Amino acid sequence: MPELPEVETVARGLRDATVGLRITAVRWLDPRLVKGAIPAEEVAARLAGQVVRGCDRRGKFLVWRFRSGDGLLLHLGMSGRLTVGMEPEAPWLPHTHLVVALANGREVRLRDPRRFGRVDFVPAGTAPFPRLGPDALSRHFTARYLAQAFSKRHAPVKSLLLDQRVVAGVGNIYADEALYRAGIHPLTPGGTLPEAAVRRLHRALRAVLRQAIRHRGTTFLTFEDAFGQAGSYAARLSVYGRSGLPCRRCGTPVATRVVGGRTAHYCPACQPGWEPDDAKTRGGPRDAAL
């Protein structure tokens, strides 16, 4: 599940491998991935001849920038994998939705089995990103901002962290990891968090994201970077994917429950305060005793 650290890792790979190169052809673009206003055929036509200027990231979106000022918005969704440096002779793996040929004879390819990702052409002068809050690692994302964004909100803090309009780049893995580090229960209504807790959460979130980038992201099931390598952060996760396993800090089994339609992983002892009904918890202390 590519989140900010994984997308950042891919963006760096795409930038390093393609900057300065001309796109000679778009060999394949699956129309189903194109979800913007410009249809797939036109996207392919307008990409041809573009020279790569760089690659920006905001939240989980990345934009392949060209010297013309145009860009290509990419989102990896749940299962997207963008690979650079492919030999044209290399067979297309299943669910290949985009193949871009470059002047150095190599190809950039995008695979996405679940097709939750997207590919949109962004003409020069057009705002590339949808309504996004500040990137979680940008200087605009401050503790003060977060406290303001949480104020008067009744939704669970976990849901607010996942709302890209509040802060861009946080997904299920790092929301859970940050809440664990900050010692905050995922169900806590955002607006009820004391200022000190918001500051802890802000600090924890940025720390966990930076640390994950250093490890080239989390490969839980399928993530790989632009060169096909897995990230190594999965081994360092504290709660995500560790349901029923002992908390690394106190030994209490990690619990899960559904928050805002997503599975939240947390330690009931280290993140106390909101256990309205035990019936919905799984993997808690009682389960472990059985």
Next chain:
DNA sequence: CGCCAGTCCTGACAGC
């Protein structure tokens, strides 16, 4: 507007 449930999609896995 805020919040939540539903939708898309297919691979992985549990259970029979």
Next chain:
DNA sequence: TGCTGTCAGGACTGGC
């Protein structure tokens, strides 16, 4: 062994 059913979730839409 092989089938069936359930789960996973990022971003968006629509209902209240």
